[in-house]
Amino acid sequence: MALGLRLDWRVAAxxxxxxxxxxxxxxxxxSALHPASDAAERIFNLIVVMTAGAVAIQLLVIGLVxxxxxxxxxxxxxxxxxxxVFAMGVIFPTVILTALLVYGLLLMxxxxxxxxxxxxxxxxxxx
Amino acid sequence: xxxxxLLKLPNSAxxxxxxxxxxxxxxxxxTGFRRLTAINNNxxxxxxxxTALAFFVFAxxxxxxxxxxxxxxxxxxxxPDVYNQLMTMHGTVMMxxxxxxxVEAAGVLLLPQMLGARDLPFPRLSAYAFWAYAIGGTIFCxxxxxxxxxxxxxxxxxxxxxxxxxxxxxxxFWLLGIGFIEISAxxxxxxxxxxxxxxxxxxMTIGKMPVFAWTMLIFAGMVIFAFPAIILATLLLELERxxxxxxxxxxxxxxxxxxxxxxxxxxxPEVYVIFLPAAGMVSMILPSMTQxxxxxxxxxVVALIATGFFSFGLWVHHMFTTGLxxxxxxxxxxxxMAVSLPSGVQVFAWIATIANGKLRFHxxxxxxxxxLFIFTLGGLTGVMVAMVPFDWQxxxxxFVVAHLHYVLIGGMVFPLFAAIYxxxxxxxxxxxxxxxxxxxxxxxxxxxxxxxxIMHLTGLWGMPRRVYTYKSEMxxxxxxxxxxxxxxxxxxxxxxxxxxxxxxxxxGYPRGNVWSAGTLEWLPNGNYSARSVPIIRHHxxxxxxxxxxxxxxxxxxxxxxxxxxxxxxxxxxxxxAVPQYVMIMPQPSWAPMIAAAGTAAFFILLxxxxxxxxxxxxxxxxxxxxRWGWDLxxxxxxxxxxxxxxxxxxxxxxxxxxxxxxAVSILLLAAAALYLSYVFSYLYLWTVAPGVWPSAAxxxxxxxxxxxxxxxIVASVGMLLASHTLRIAHRSRQWIFPVLVIGxxxxxxxxxxxxxxxxxxxxxxxxxxxxxxxxxxxSLLQGMLVAPALVIGVYSLARYARGDLDSNRRAAFxxxxxxxxxxxxxxxxxxxxxYGFPHVVR
Ligand code: HEM
Ligand SMILES: [Cu+2]
Numbered sequence: 001m002a003l004g005l006r007l008d009w010r011v012a013a014x015x016x017x018x019x020x021x022x023x024x025x026x027x028x029x030x031s032a033l034h035p036a037s038d039a040a041e042r043i044f045n046l047i048v049v050m051t052a053g054a055v056a057i058q059l060l061v062i063g064l065v066x067x068x069x070x071x072x073x074x075x076x077x078x079x080x081x082x083x084x085v086f087a088m089g090v091i092f093p094t095v096i097l098t099a100l101l102v103y104g105l106l107l108m109x110x111x112x113x114x115x116x117x118x119x120x121x122x123x124x125x126x127x
Numbered sequence: 128x129x130x131x132x133l134l135k136l137p138n139s140a141x142x143x144x145x146x147x148x149x150x151x152x153x154x155x156x157x158t159g160f161r162r163l164t165a166i167n168n169n170x171x172x173x174x175x176x177x178t179a180l181a182f183f184v185f186a187x188x189x190x191x192x193x194x195x196x197x198x199x200x201x202x203x204x205x206x207p208d209v210y211n212q213l214m215t216m217h218g219t220v221m222m223x224x225x226x227x228x229x230v231e232a233a234g235v236l237l238l239p240q241m242l243g244a245r246d247l248p249f250p251r252l253s254a255y256a257f258w259a260y261a262i263g264g265t266i267f268c269x270x271x272x273x274x275x276x277x278x279x280x281x282x283x284x285x286x287x288x289x290x291x292x293x294x295x296x297x298x299x300f301w302l303l304g305i306g307f308i309e310i311s312a313x314x315x316x317x318x319x320x321x322x323x324x325x326x327x328x329x330x331m332t333i334g335k336m337p338v339f340a341w342t343m344l345i346f347a348g349m350v351i352f353a354f355p356a357i358i359l360a361t362l363l364l365e366l367e368r369x370x371x372x373x374x375x376x377x378x379x380x381x382x383x384x385x386x387x388x389x390x391x392x393x394x395x396p397e398v399y400v401i402f403l404p405a406a407g408m409v410s411m412i413l414p415s416m417t418q419x420x421x422x423x424x425x426x427x428v429v430a431l432i433a434t435g436f437f438s439f440g441l442w443v444h445h446m447f448t449t450g451l452x453x454x455x456x457x458x459x460x461x462x463x464m465a466v467s468l469p470s471g472v473q474v475f476a477w478i479a480t481i482a483n484g485k486l487r488f489h490x491x492x493x494x495x496x497x498x499l500f501i502f503t504l505g506g507l508t509g510v511m512v513a514m515v516p517f518d519w520q521x522x523x524x525x526f527v528v529a530h531l532h533y534v535l536i537g538g539m540v541f542p543l544f545a546a547i548y549x550x551x552x553x554x555x556x557x558x559x560x561x562x563x564x565x566x567x568x569x570x571x572x573x574x575x576x577x578x579x580x581i582m583h584l585t586g587l588w589g590m591p592r593r594v595y596t597y598k599s600e601m602x603x604x605x606x607x608x609x610x611x612x613x614x615x616x617x618x619x620x621x622x623x624x625x626x627x628x629x630x631x632x633x634x635g636y637p638r639g640n641v642w643s644a645g646t647l648e649w650l651p652n653g654n655y656s657a658r659s660v661p662i663i664r665h666h667x668x669x670x671x672x673x674x675x676x677x678x679x680x681x682x683x684x685x686x687x688x689x690x691x692x693x694x695x696x697x698x699x700x701x702x703x704a705v706p707q708y709v710m711i712m713p714q715p716s717w718a719p720m721i722a723a724a725g726t727a728a729f730f731i732l733l734x735x736x737x738x739x740x741x742x743x744x745x746x747x748x749x750x751x752x753x754r755w756g757w758d759l760x761x762x763x764x765x766x767x768x769x770x771x772x773x774x775x776x777x778x779x780x781x782x783x784x785x786x787x788x789x790a791v792s793i794l795l796l797a798a799a800a801l802y803l804s805y806v807f808s809y810l811y812l813w814t815v816a817p818g819v820w821p822s823a824a825x826x827x828x829x830x831x832x833x834x835x836x837x838x839x840i841v842a843s844v845g846m847l848l849a850s851h852t853l854r855i856a857h858r859s860r861q862w863i864f865p866v867l868v869i870g871x872x873x874x875x876x877x878x879x880x881x882x883x884x885x886x887x888x889x890x891x892x893x894x895x896x897x898x899x900x901x902x903x904x905x906s907l908l909q910g911m912l913v914a915p916a917l918v919i920g921v922y923s924l925a926r927y928a929r930g931d932l933d934s935n936r937r938a939a940f941x942x943x944x945x946x947x948x949x950x951x952x953x954x955x956x957x958x959x960x961x962y963g964f965p966h967v968v969r
């Protein structure tokens with residue numbers, strides 16, 4: 001399934017590529033969307049997952065605003081409650097963010113085997 | 128029912144003839160060029176916001192030049208050095224001269240009206256803070272005309288900004304200018320805290336306070352604790368640049384990362400300092416746009432407080448790529464995500480409020496909706512960069528530029544523009560044009576997203592931030608062109624708003640409650656705010672009591688005129704808002720403005736190393752400040768006055784209940800924060816370079832430590848005795864008090880001088896290593912408390928001689944006393960840290 005997501009992203013990226021046709025070189029140079037190492041590949045997956053999540057949440061918020069303005073009384077009644085605020089504002093993000101954090105921490109652990117920027121870009125001797 | 132309600136009103140109508148006229152006369156604004164002496168919040172507040180907007184336009188023009196430069200690849204419109212100056216000035220001016228002052232200004236303008244006070248408690252201090260900012264900021268900006276601007280980016284990291292890599296005067300301009308403007312921000316914050324906690328209308332308990340007042344309170348608290356870190360940082364870097372004290376030079380035991388810690392300990396909270404008041408504005412505007420109360424007031428308040436606390440634990444997320452250990456990365460990553468929770472809660476509470484009523488699509492509502500859209504997206508990309516692995520990729524790319532503008536423009540500029548449309552009729556004779564407003568909104572909304580959305584991709588495609596141009600082979604041409612076009616569309620929207628403001632905004636008898644809002648700033652008001660001060664029982668008093676406006680205007684509530692013949696306001700208790708006393712407030716004066724000009728000149732002249740002239744300007748500032756204090760606290764004509772309903776209040780208060788005591792205590796909290804930042808730096812550099820710390824054997828410079836400590840303690844006791852003698856007020860032995868004060872001041876100063884002499888005579892020089900530099904800094908910081916204690920101490924003695932200081936009216940002495948004891952405590956700590964610590968660790 002992660003693969004499916006990624007393919008979709010590639011399709012979308014290709015679309016963008018068509019629009020910004022002159023972006024050819026960037027693709028082979030230093031684009032984060034064109035991973036060239038294992039570690040970068042793993043981060044690329046993270047980018048895909050997070051982008052999808054961000055888009056979904058953004059759409060959800062827009063949808064709720066529209067429902068709040070134009071929805072029928074049932075919808076509006078449901079939204080205009082402390083329970084809604086608590087569920088959407090506290091419980092929902094806590095669950096999502098915890099999951100994301102675990103994912104990120106796992107990646108950081110893996111990252112250490114590969115050549116990650118954080119790893120070899122610390123030449124500063126601080127003692 | 129109406130009858131019993133009427134019976135409960137404290138004052139009867141009609142009011143005696145001449146009462147309103149006397150009130151108007153005492154609060155009238157000086158005319159002609161004496162307008163510059165005005166100190167009233169509705170005048171200063173408007174100047175303040177107008178100045179902030181002027182800086183917004185200035186920094187916006189710089190952005191427009193940058194966008195023109197970046198529109199096409201390989202462009203040569205500006206040189207790399209000019210680009211660096213433009214970028215640094217844009218970021219610096221936007222953050223320090225626009226965003227923070229704009230929200231502070233909104234507080235100065237709105238709070239008194241919203242809380243039912245006549246003015247903020249220290250009007251001359253607001254005037255001083257405003258003039259210091261306006262004059263200092265203008266000079267700072269003009270450096271660009273001479274090509275003398277700083278060019279190290281808005282966070283000015285050393286070693287790039289150290290004297291070896293930025294030898295010009297630009298960095299000094301930044302350090303002294305910004306350090307100075309932060310001091311003015313702290314002055315404003317003290318004013319706001321005392322105002323919110325002590326000048327609310329009777330009955331407006333802390334739980335009934337408008338959300339905007341909550342946000343300003345938290346804003347000010349954060350300024351008090353966060354800004355000292357940057358003041359210390361700028362002080363240290365300037366000492367290093369000017370005198371070679373090595374705090375950030377690793378060869379001599381310094382560490383450039385110390386700057387990053389100090390900067391971001393300030394810089395991260397700064398983001399919330401900017402955002403929270405904007406969120407408060409949204410929480411005020413939405414209820415009135417939907418004509419229904421805010422949903423989940425309590426949850427919102429808890430969220431705001433939580434944001435204030437959490438935001439101090441996140442600074443390291445700006446340093447994910449500096450090679451820190453994974454454990455701390457993980458911790459700060461988690462903390463950064465946690466802080467998005469309270470913001471999320473607020474977003475959903477606003478949506479709930481929209482659903483609760485019927486949204487009317489006036490211009491302010493549009494800007495609020497635009498804010499919800501943009502800010503949510505900025506928050507989501509914020510969560511993305513809080514993920515350490517993602518940040519490894521996105522750090523220092525245009526993705527970050529996109530993110531920060533989504534948060535800042537979405538989170539602050541859109542709410543501010545909503546606020547401008549919303550509150551203009553509360554202060555101006557005319558409201559702004561709705562049709563133009565809507566056009567402006569759409570231009571700004573579309574332009575903004577066009578300009579900045581694509582930057583997420585430009586960044587992921589690898590374009591680094593802070594580059595003056597890029598090669599066409601990189602393929603970033605088209606997205607950059609889109610960004611530039613979007614930026615210009617945005618600018619057109621801003622121009623329309625400014626045009627309409629210039630055309631319509633006139634201070635005077637305000638247009639009034641055009642939105643049918645429910646809070647106090649919409650009461651009919653003049654220079655004196657509301658005619659009489661109502662009793663508050665609800666969150667939206669104008670909705671719960673439709674007759675309130677009329678009764679207030681008829682003078683049926685408290686204090687319908689001037690009770691003492693001076694300007695005055697009611698001071699209430701901090702939680703329950705029970706009236707405690709009537710505070711007499713100062714009249715307009717030139718002193719704040721002259722003091723501000725003197726202070727600004729002092730810092731600017733120091734930049735140019737014109738020390739003599741700088742001292743002269745500083746002396747003028749001090750004299751003006753003394754002049755400004757001199758006619759405060761006139762002898763009240765009555766010890767008690769009746770403000771209505773048989774409520775009699777004293778006209779003077781000293782001790783822990785008084786507003787001046789509160790102000791100094793808050794100032795001392797800021798001083799404590801400054802000192803803690805210093806202790807952090809000391810310990811941090813010790814962990815980095817323990818080798819330059821002396822061993823116990825050669826702590827020979829400690830020879831005077833015990834003597835200094837003893838002197839400090841003697842001084843402290845002397846001052847306590849002085850305080851005591853003032854209380855019992857011996858008529859016959861009037862000389863005891865001045866002798867005690869002078870003796871204590873002398874002991875304190877001698878102790879400090881001896882301390883420095885001790886280091887020097889033992890051969891310790893501040894330039895040799897970070898330990899020595901920190902040792903001298905300790906004395907310097909203590910001196911920063913001792914000097915004002917000396918000045919105010921001498922000033923209190925002068926008041927004593929004039930007969931204006933006695934067992935009752937003793938505020939000037941109490942202020943000195945608080946400062947004095949703080950200086951003693953700091954001195955004792957210094958002995959522990961500088962002499963004791965090396966003994967313990969070696
Ligand atoms: C039309 C509005 C704006 C435009 C077109 C704009 C554009 C830009 C550009 C081109 C840069 C330089 C990017 C780089 O070279 O790395 C920049 C940086 C920045 N902008 Fe803006 N900006 C706008 C509004 C704002 C506002 C309202 C704020 C803050 C309240 C702000 C804060 C900053 C900061 C802090 C930086 C970083 C400077 C640095 O890297 O040191 N900008 N902006
Ligand atoms: Cu941050």
